[in-house]
Amino acid sequence: MGDQIVQWVAGLLRQAYAMLGLSPIAGILDRIVCAVAMFGFVSVFVMFLVWMERKVSAHMQSRIGPNRVGPFGLLQTLADAVKLTTKEDVHPVKRDKIPYFIAPILAFVATFMGMVVVPFDNKVVVADLNIGVLYIIAITSFTVIAILSAGWSSNNKYSLLGGFRSAAQIVSYEVPLVLSIVPIIMITGKLNFSSIVQYQQQAGYWFVVPQFVAFFTFIASATAEANRAPFDIPEAESELTGGFHTEYSGVKFAMFFLGEYVAVVVSSAVAATIFLGGWLPLPFFGFLHLPGFIWFMAKVLFIIYLIMAFRWTFPRLRVDQLMDFGWKVLIPITILNILITGFVVLLLGKGA
Amino acid sequence: MTLTLFYILAGVIVASALLVVTVRNLFHCALALAMTMFGISGIYLYLGWEFLAAVQVLIYVGAVTVLIIFGIMLTRRVMDDTARVMNNQVLISFVAAAAVMFVLFMVVGNSSFQSNNHPPEAAVSAPVNETQNPEPSAPYVDEVALLAGGLLKPQNGFAFAFEFVSVLLLSALVGAVVVARKDPS
Numbered sequence: 001m002g003d004q005i006v007q008w009v010a011g012l013l014r015q016a017y018a019m020l021g022l023s024p025i026a027g028i029l030d031r032i033v034c035a036v037a038m039f040g041f042v043s044v045f046v047m048f049l050v051w052m053e054r055k056v057s058a059h060m061q062s063r064i065g066p067n068r069v070g071p072f073g074l075l076q077t078l079a080d081a082v083k084l085t086t087k088e089d090v091h092p093v094k095r096d097k098i099p100y101f102i103a104p105i106l107a108f109v110a111t112f113m114g115m116v117v118v119p120f121d122n123k124v125v126v127a128d129l130n131i132g133v134l135y136i137i138a139i140t141s142f143t144v145i146a147i148l149s150a151g152w153s154s155n156n157k158y159s160l161l162g163g164f165r166s167a168a169q170i171v172s173y174e175v176p177l178v179l180s181i182v183p184i185i186m187i188t189g190k191l192n193f194s195s196i197v198q199y200q201q202q203a204g205y206w207f208v209v210p211q212f213v214a215f216f217t218f219i220a221s222a223t224a225e226a227n228r229a230p231f232d233i234p235e236a237e238s239e240l241t242g243g244f245h246t247e248y249s250g251v252k253f254a255m256f257f258l259g260e261y262v263a264v265v266v267s268s269a270v271a272a273t274i275f276l277g278g279w280l281p282l283p284f285f286g287f288l289h290l291p292g293f294i295w296f297m298a299k300v301l302f303i304i305y306l307i308m309a310f311r312w313t314f315p316r317l318r319v320d321q322l323m324d325f326g327w328k329v330l331i332p333i334t335i336l337n338i339l340i341t342g343f344v345v346l347l348l349g350k351g352a
Numbered sequence: 353m354t355l356t357l358f359y360i361l362a363g364v365i366v367a368s369a370l371l372v373v374t375v376r377n378l379f380h381c382a383l384a385l386a387m388t389m390f391g392i393s394g395i396y397l398y399l400g401w402e403f404l405a406a407v408q409v410l411i412y413v414g415a416v417t418v419l420i421i422f423g424i425m426l427t428r429r430v431m432d433d434t435a436r437v438m439n440n441q442v443l444i445s446f447v448a449a450a451a452v453m454f455v456l457f458m459v460v461g462n463s464s465f466q467s468n469n470h471p472p473e474a475a476v477s478a479p480v481n482e483t484q485n486p487e488p489s490a491p492y493v494d495e496v497a498l499l500a501g502g503l504l505k506p507q508n509g510f511a512f513a514f515e516f517v518s519v520l521l522l523s524a525l526v527g528a529v530v531v532a533r534k535d536p537s
Contacts (some may be wrong), residue, residue: 099383131496134406141414145386147422153381164425171418191403191496 001123002293032220034126035116040180042115046261047077053261053308060312080304087250095247096153101149104248110142111179111259114266115249121279121292132193133185136270137178142227143263150256154247162243165319166227172326173224173231179334180217183341184209184274193270197278203321206277213337217330222267223307224326226260233322251295265300272299357397365391378424386417400468403495468493 013033051066058065066073080345091100117132129135139164144167151163173247184207188199194214200206208215224231245256272278276299279292317325368391371384389412396405503510 096377096379099379103385129402130494131402131406134403134410138406138409138414141410141418144414144418145383145421148418148425149383152421152425167418167422167436174414 002291003123005291006124025122038126039112042112042262042265043258045265046258047081047260048074049265049304050077052144052304056305057312060309081254085251085253089250089252091249091252092155093245096155096156099149099153103146103153103261104245104252106149107143107146108255108259108262110146111140111262111266113139115262116275117193118266118269119197119278121298122197125194126280128192128194131191133181133191133196133270133274136266137174137181140263140266141174142315144258150248154244156247158241159244159246162246165233166244169227169231169233169322169326170225172329173221173236176217176326176330176334177221177225177332179338180214180221181270181274182334182338183211183214185340186338186345188289193273193278196274197280199275202281206275206280208275208307211275211337211341213333215271217334217337218271218275219267219303219306219332221326222264222271223310224322224324225266226263226307228260228264228307229311230316231322233317264304268300268303268307270298271303272296274304278281317340358395361394362396365395379421382417382421382424385420386413389413389417398467399465400436424454461533468495511529 002004010030013030014023014026017026017029022029046193054076054285055065055073066076069075069079114136116126117129117135147170148163149164151159151166153160154160184196187207187210188196190196190199196207245253248256258338278299279296281288281290281292365388365471368384368387372388375381375384389408392412396402396408429442435436502508503514505511
């Protein structure tokens, strides 16, 4: 279903290229169209998520949430975006100009670029890289540099401290994040997202069943990677006045803000793909014959809801508790999980 | 077309590498270093070795450069522009750099660089790369399996060294923790 739609769109594009006389560079144009379409989708989806976040938190606190702009307050984020983009761009005079300018762009783009290797449906993916899992881990590591640049170039003690905390947290939690994907790679022998989903299809189970420990550690460390509550000590309003983006305003602040949500989308999409079977239908619900991308989006939204619910169910961790949880709880669990998975794979004679 | 891409990448690498050694602000140097490393991973992608490119970004941008930035931030004052680019060891460091460069040129000149093609059955969303496959002569190699086999297969003789390096790194990690640990008293 999904790939039929893509084929149809591709056919339309071919006709458009032919009309404009651009057929010789169709390959490059296809890439550009894919990238722009993904960018548009992610941007709109993220705006929806901001609304969803406010609605979820309102629900958890027995409030109504945004309900003024548009039906159910759906256009609230649009209004906020207009407000943010038309705001005056206030910046510190003694800033370090180039890093200050680059940091928000890098933070947004680096997280966004992870999205292009996630398959939305069978054969519906912008770039089906062979090493997709590794690519996401690699490209999102740019966010650390972006956050450090932002903290440093603002020339503000609070920003610098926030940047340090944030970078230390991301570097620490990247270890359990990667280690919780390793068992899946050991079982499937593949680094490609589509192949991992196809393996789950053939095996008849989702990896969340045998690897629920890895699923838990992945979600926990992904929440920490995105600097979200209960791991949002880098932003800690009460002590750091907002962390590394204290000195940013207007569009630049919006890019940091949206980048955080894009990070949530990317982590949820990865979790939905490798643990919840990506575009595969729910067990016993295959008779509905829904297109794969609807199942995929439903799973992504479910995980995003989980991450949003965490925010209002767990108290914020102190810095030392944060590091203890990462290094003394999550990492030993993931290493033990890798060991056990290795033994089982060896005993069953499966795997690559 | 593809050659133009190579020249763009090479230009970015050389320009940012020059920035690394000439800019006075050390933090800007570190950012330029990240750019250089990213450009080199672009060269790997240009040759079709995706795994190598991803690992290059992961290690050199995500780890080494971040470590350098941490080092700079913890040892220097904010907006400190006073790093000296030259000192009185210019001559001897020039000789050392030239020697390293000579060895590298020898090694590079003697090795044959092969590019890798994209997998033939790659499921791309749109039927994109039917027309653009510049060198179909080079066969596709599963580089991850190739690398893993080369490192870990017993007959290649690197398995022991591989494990030994892991133990070495582990002991370095433990040593770092011991050094950084607060005195219990």
